[in-house]
Amino acid sequence: MLNGQDGFCWVLSTPKQSLGFILADGGFDVWIANTRGTKSSRKHTSLTPEDPAFWDWTWDQLADYDLPAVLQFVFNQTGGKKVHYVGHSLGTLIILAAFSEHKLLDIVRSAVLLCPIAYLHRMRSKLIRLAAHIFLAETIHMLGYHEFNPVGRVAQEVLGAVCTEIDCYDLFGAVAGPDCCLNTSTTCIFLQHGPQSSSIKNMIHMSQLVRKEGIRKYDYGNKKENMKHYNQPQPPLYNLSSIPPHVPLFHTHGGQDFLGDVPDTRHLLRTLVRQHDSDDIEVMYMPDYAHGDFVMGYNAPQLIYKPMVEFFKRH
Template sequence: MILHNSMATSLFLMSLLMLFLDSNPCTALSWRNNSLVDDIGIPCPVSPHPFTMCKSEAEAYGYPCEDHKVTTEDGYILSLKRIPHGHDTDNSTGDQKTRQPILLFHGLFVDGVSWLLGTPEQSLGFILADGGFDVWLANTRGTNTSRKHTSLSPKDPAFWDWSWDQIAEYDLPAVLEFVYHHTGRQKVHYIGHSLGTLIILAAFSEHKLLHLVRSAVLLCPIAYLSRTRSDLTRLAAQMFLAEAVYRIGIHEFNPVGKVAAQLLAKVCGDPKIDCHDVFSALAGPDCCLNKSTTCAFMLHAPQPTSMRNLIHLSQMVRSEGVRRYDYGNAKENMKHYKQPHPPLYNLSSIPTHVPMLLTHGGQDFLGDVPDTRHLLKTLVRNHDSDNIEVQYLPDYAHADFVIAYNAPRLVYEPMVDFFQRH
């Protein structure tokens, strides 16, 4: 059985390798405006130690940083970081009792440090802290700092037996409730990127967490994936027809992020290959990344996730709706859902009073424009007009919203203005 699971993983990684090697190493990522000012062919320097969010990022720039532990209902022990105020307390706006809490929830294959990879003038986490907010950074189960459990070891197959359903059902409420109670029962502003948008939409569609969330900003909202332009994502979805392996009784889910990271390191170690093409192959040609931030990102990602999580996402590529994980046969689905097919997350049922800002890019292959417009039609049609805003950036792709050099002006300033109005 382990052989079959390893074969599925190998096929997926082979598809990654073929696409990366097929990329043109001479093509700059920012082909529209030549924003990459450093030499493209020079590989990123090797990092001798993994990123530690507080020590190497926040505290290195003079920001206070706290490390909290949050235990989910199903036993996962998550790392939750906090930057309670800006690096200069005397110049900070407000105090800790009046600062509005904000939770930042990362996307797939990364963790909370993705919000801190640039300078204080470029990184959203630092910008919000300097802007008077109480900043919290989530780290989902399976990532490097959230790999503990009350009874399971990461070496146990059961540790990896989850998809984003469980992140939405357990990780998200556990973290939100912790922030809510730790900050004097203040409602929390929420910012999600990619997978971080999918889980909050799923929760809202079931009318959950509304008592904890003050407003929600969705960067590259992910819900419908059937029209994705990412060849890599489509190929991976087809490879995960090997999910049939699960359907015949395979229950061992090894974390794929670690293996993918090793492959990525080999590929990026070849001076003939431009590692920036990795971004383009997966998520679209980002317009506005600089070399140093991209290198920091590549040294930090990909983070581990579960095989079942990737299978669930691949199911979404082949489906028109947003459903819970499909166990592959009526008997298993009946056992988990009391119906032969996995239930839909009814996104049209999201309450119309929830303040939401959705921002997406024209070059994003994952949050593809047709899929995102389908989501927007679902949400905007009945939503209170005063409580929903949409921003479209035609040159932006997936990573631009988190690490682009001009995101502070184009994305973060409107976001802070939105928070101040809600």
């Protein structure tokens, strides 16, 4: 799972380059999930994307409801076989949040964390940091907007204002870091297919992680609302140190990643490594890689996916 894109990203390149095809060719039964709000996930039993309630969610709900539903469905459909999970970016945050609350442990066999985001307090993206610290998402929400469409009119107006403060010539690089290993054809397909929508409320929640240390559930902004939802004045922390040590983890991150930056990622690693035996956690550091390289890099099959498949086979 990943954020801002649907599952097409796992198969957007050639069969020799795309992780989805590589895993299928390796004998794995591949299931691709979509995040709420993306082009492939805009249906609801009673709501439409025009209803504000359709967008009333953050990654808390992805970790609490969506991810467990997807993985339980796969588990049931495959006759009770435990699942190897692959998450990129937001897909790593929600599996870590679920694990920290001891969810999914009975159906997940191992988890791959591609450029994980969890602690975001020291992220390098000047664009995201500025947006978080001027409470941009909160302002857009107060104006009555609920869907965040990165290529929509509101986003274009916001970028027009923000990019007077920051050089946004290479927008993808300004947000996620300068990728080293993308080819032109794959990048063109990616840009034709996305980026895609999320909820403004989810953007607010991500901004809260940037402004404050630690990983907490969504902060409703006042003690009364937090008491209503959590029975305490502050939103609860996700305690990642409580993740059980027996879940095998494959963790890989990049030195040029502006979202999952090195200091925050190493803080996450210290938290996870303390709990895990060395046989159950594998760490790969790619000094030249940025956020997009892990999904679209022309050398990712050899550098990332091959050791990932070997990790799956060991576990």
